[in-house]
Amino acid sequence: MNLDQKILRARAKEISRHKIKQDDMAESLSVVEFLLIPERYGIxxxxxxxxxxxxxMTPIPGTPAFVAGVMNVRGKIVSILNLKLLFNLKERGITELNKIILVRMDRMEFGIVTDAIAGTLKVYPNTLSAPPANLHGINAEYIQGITPDGIILLNGENLLTNKTIIVNQK
Amino acid sequence: MKSTFNISTKAKLFLGFGLIIVAIILLSILSFVSFNNINNAQTGMFKSMQMERNLTEFKADENRQMLTMLQITISKDPTRTNELKKQLVDKAALIAISLSLIENELQSYPVQLQKFNEIKVQLKRYIENREKRLTLNDAGKIEESINMAREIEGPLYEKIRMMILEIEKDFSDIIDAEKAKTESLTQSADITIIIGSMGIILLSIILIFWMIRMLRKISVEIKNGVNILGTSASEILTTVTEVSTGATETATAISETTTTIEEIRQTALMASQKAQSVLENAQKASDAAENGKESVQQTIEGMNRINQQMNLIADSIVKLSEKNRSIGEITSTVNDIADQSNLLAVNAAIEAAKAGEQGRGFAVVAQEIRNLADQSKQATAQVREILNDIQKAVNLAVMSTEQGSKAVENGSILARKSGEMIEILSDTVTEAAQSVIQISTSSQQQMAGMDQIVPAMENIKQASEQNVIGTKQTQTAAHNLSELGQNLKIIIEKFNV
Incomplete structure (x- = not known):
């Protein structure tokens, strides 16, 4: 078996997998995957x-620790949350290498600090498994489920409507 | 005796015998003197006696003259008278001669001479008287003559006779004195001779004892000497034997030495040859050292060139590093762009997802963009890795160049040192060459010396052979000496003093 044949075979395999995915597209969820090292999350x-x-990013004094600061996004001031602190993960500091995911529902909009954006993928809801009961630190309401790849799929609606993350302006 | 008087035996003997001879001579002189004295005394006595007899004879002559005169006076016969007269005259002449003789002899007796002179005066008167009587007789006056005889002649004669008797008496006394003197002299001479003889005998006895003692001493000393001679002879014999064996050993040693000398000669020859070859080698080494010096110089120059090259390399590496950094900046920019592209792709995908069915094609494009962004990211990562590797390599190269620079510096120093070493080596080699020349000359001298030693050894050999012969002769001589000592011992035993 020479090198060309190998490459051809690998390519054929790739193409056949895409076909399967395209078939189930109607029922799938489009998910943005990101990293909060060492765990993979999706939304x-x-x-x-x-x-x-x-x-x-400008830190805001007098706010809870999970509020990293505020940022100007094309003339719009957006607050940025550090989910690691919210999920009791180990904080490793924020740099310009970190990426921000702007999440939004209705009028609620804020940014989430991530270590990296992995990309988008399709998730089939029927393949999701419930979060384990011993999942400590992360409030179970933020989690929609865990994909077979081990990606923790966040519940965007709960996250955006949660009162705990809204800073009181009194 | 030897310790007290340091006189030789000969002198002692001379002294001893000389003493005796002197004593004998003294005794002889003494005896001679004594006998001479005695003789003188006896001669004097004899002379006195002669004188006495002469005087007696003279007295008798006068008496006879008187008698003849009487006969003349008495006789009647003229012939007879003439005969008597003639007799008287003859006698008178004889008496005159004898008188002069007596007078002569009386010269040594002055007292008696005086007396005699008186006698002579009286005799003259007497003779005159007699002449007178003769004339009277011739005249025939006999009576008158007789009277004259009776009155004058008689007393005169008597007087003369008395005077002669007196002188005779004197001489008799002299004789007695001389006799006594002679006797005393004889006695003293006897005593002197006896004492002298006794002294000589005593001296001789002492001398004999002394000589015996001396001889005994000499013989004892000779005996000791003979004993010493015997032991010495035996010692000489043993020594000679040792010397003989020693001479034999010497002979063997000499032959060994001769062979050794030959070996040494060979060695010296070899040394000379070696020295020659060493000299050549030294020359070669010196040339090599010269070449080495040049090489070292070239090495130093090469090192300097290498150093320059190294400096160039270092500069190039620094530049390379800078370029690398700018590449890194560019790649980071590319990376940023890729990142942004990725984000854009994600955003596009999100927008596509939001668009639903219409956005599906866009989603594929977005996915492709994302893939491209990923690829460019991977490429930049690879570039970064490569750049890191390059940076590491550059760092290594920098270190290496630094080390190389240091190494070059060390090499330079070492080269310089080796140059100095080579110079020292060259000097040493030159010195060694000079030494080798000296060695060569000395080994040649050694060879010459060996050549001289060989005949010398031959001479020594001959001398040692002669030595052996000589020691053999000495051995026999020592034997003879030993025998001589033995004989001397026997002789001394024989002449035991």
Missing amino acids: ESKYVSEVLSLRE
């Missing part, structure tokens, strides 16, 4: 307005 694309790089 449905319908809640995501935009992904962008972290630029000139």
Whole structure:
């Protein structure tokens, strides 16, 4: 078996897999996958307005620790949350290499600090498994389920409507 | 004796015998003197006696003259008278001679001479008287003559006789004195001779004892000497034997030495040859050292060139590093762009998903863009890795160049040192060459010396052979000496003093 045949075979395999995915497209969810090292998370694309790089974030004093600061996104001031603190993960500091996912539902919009954006993928809801009962730290209401790949799929609606993350302006 | 008087035996003997001879001579002189004295005394006595007899004879003559005169006076016969007269005159002449003789002899007796002179005066008167009587007789006056005889002649004669008797008496006394003197002299001479003889005998006895003692001493000393001679002879014999064996050993040693000398000669020859070859080698080494010096110089120059090259390399590496950095900046920019592209692709995908069925084609495009962004990211990652590798390599190269620079510097120093070493080596080699020349000359001298030693050894050999013969002769001589000592011992035993 020479090198060309190998390459051809690998390519054929790839194409056949895409076919299967395209067949089930109607029932699938489009999910943006991101990393909160060491875990992989996902959020449905319908809640995501935009992904962008972290630029000139201004910390706001007097806010809870999970509020990293505010950022100017094309003339719009958006607050940025650090989910690691919210999910009691190990904080490793924020740099300009971190990416921001702007999430939005109705009038609620804020950014989430991620370590990296992995990309978009299709998730079939019937393949999701319930979050494990011993999942400590993360409030179970934020989690929609866990994909067979081990991606924790966040519940965007709960996350965006949660009162705990709204800072009181009194 | 030897310790007290340091006189030789000969002198002692001379002294001893000389003493005796002197004593004998002294005794002889003494005896001679004594006998001479005695003789003188006896001669004097004899003379006195002669004188006495002469005087007696003279007295008798006068008496006879008187008698003849009487006969003349008495006789009647003229012939007879003439005969008597003639007799008287003859006698008178004889008496005159004898008188002069007596007078002569009386010269040494002055007292008696005086007396005699008186006698002579009286005799003259007497003779005159007699002449007178003769004339009277011739005249025939006999009576008158007789009277004259009776009155004058008689007393005169008597007087003369008395005077002669007196002188005779004197001489008799002299004789007695001389006799006594002679006797005393004889006695003293006897005593002197006896004492002298006794002294000589005593001296001789002492001398004999002394000589015996001396001889005994000499013989004892000779005996000791003979004993020493015997032991010495035996010692000489043993020594000579040792010397003989030693001479034999010497002979063997000499032959060994001769062979050794030959070996040494060979060795010296070899040394000379070796020295020659060493000299050549030294020359070669010196040339090599010269070449080495040049090489070292070239090495130093090469090192300097390498150093320059190294400096160039270092500069190039620094530039390379800078370029690398700018590449890194570019790649990071590319990476940023890829990142942004990725985000854009994600955003596009999200928008496509939101668009639903219409956005599906866009989603594929977005996916492709994303893939491209990923690829460019991977490429930039690879570039970065490569750049990192390059940077590492550059760092290594920098370190290496630094080390190389240091190494070059060290090499330079070492080369310089080796140059100095080579110079020292060259000097040493030159010195060694000079030494080798000296060695060569000295080994040649050694060879010459060996050539001289060989005949010398031959001479020594001959001398040692002669030595052996000589020692053999000495051995026999020592034997003879030993025998001589033995004989001397026997002789001394024989002449035991």
